Amino acid sequence: MDAKSHYVHQAHHGRTYQEAHKSRQEAVTKPLREYHNDVKNRLIHRFSREVEDHLDLACGRGGDAWKWVGARIHHVLGVDIAPSLLDDARERIDIIRQKKPDHDLTAEFMESDALGKHDIEWGQTFDTVSCMFAAHYLFESKESANQFFENAAAALKEGGYFYGTTICAKRVLALLGKEKEYRNSVLLIKALWDQPSKFGSGYTFALANTVTNHSDEADDVEGGATEYLTFFSVFTKLAERHGLYPVRDLNWSFGRNKRSRRDTLFEREPADHQEAFRYFQPQFCAHPNSQEQGDAAEADNGLLSDLEKASRLYAAFVFQKDTSRMKRSASDDGQPVAQRAKLNA
């Protein structure tokens, strides 16, 4: 199922947003959701703290709205392809306004299917741009991926950060091995390609109790939206073509802070040798007060290890806009080879 049809059907079936939220909180994938929220929260706090204008691409239900408030962002524009999710996002902002009337966040939400199709007239530039758990939908074709980076880069101020989270093609392929399908207790991946390639290699992906599943409240895994293999080397090359570069010497240590007990969020080394990416490093352990033993404890451990496998498919990325570097490398590329060879001699 394409991403738009899938996410349009992700409305909360007439229940209030609070009811849907409660059910998800109780869900089996809670540790994964908490860890993924921690990752997003720390990225937002690190890169968008107190910024004036932030753009969130593929914002979904605005699940990061409280994080924006916490980071004291002044204004956020959220863009998504699915109108029903944007209604939820607006409702969430209204609830925040009631609960915390003194915060100064303003947010607008825009429905658009143009992200991978044509230039979006932003009408302004943003200090930071994020894209959480969604860039992999844009790798449907080379054109769509290129357009995605064009739109992200055009929206960003010079020196601004483009950051987010996405899923790694190489890890998906490793999990599948020689098979066309991978299934564990929380995750279902079905390859739709004959031969995997840089663009347009679709697979259905469903993670229990998340919006990727056929019902985001279901414990069983079924269906799922079509995502596309996203190779980090290809991602980096396209990003650079649009003036977005990995940040040199970025401190990727996201150690403990007052809200998080985790020692480290990410693997130390660049993911797939790409400097702008770091793999998630979740450590889901059994609850220390759990009285369960024997079969129940074993089932818990099996589930936690399945959750870890799902989470370790993901990485965070951070790029920074540097148009002058892009112009320099474009003019280098434009040099006749002989002349460049002379210059390099």
Ligand SMILES: C[S@@+](CC[C@H](N)C(=O)[O-])C[C@H]1O[C@@H](n2cnc3c(N)ncnc32)[C@H](O)[C@@H]1O
């Ligand atoms: C897994 S959800 C992530 C939502 C949100 N960023 C978060 O982290 O909670 C993926 C989102 O990508 C959106 N999406 C998929 N393809 C899109 C496109 N071409 N343009 C805009 N949004 C898209 C879906 O509608 C959905 O809301």
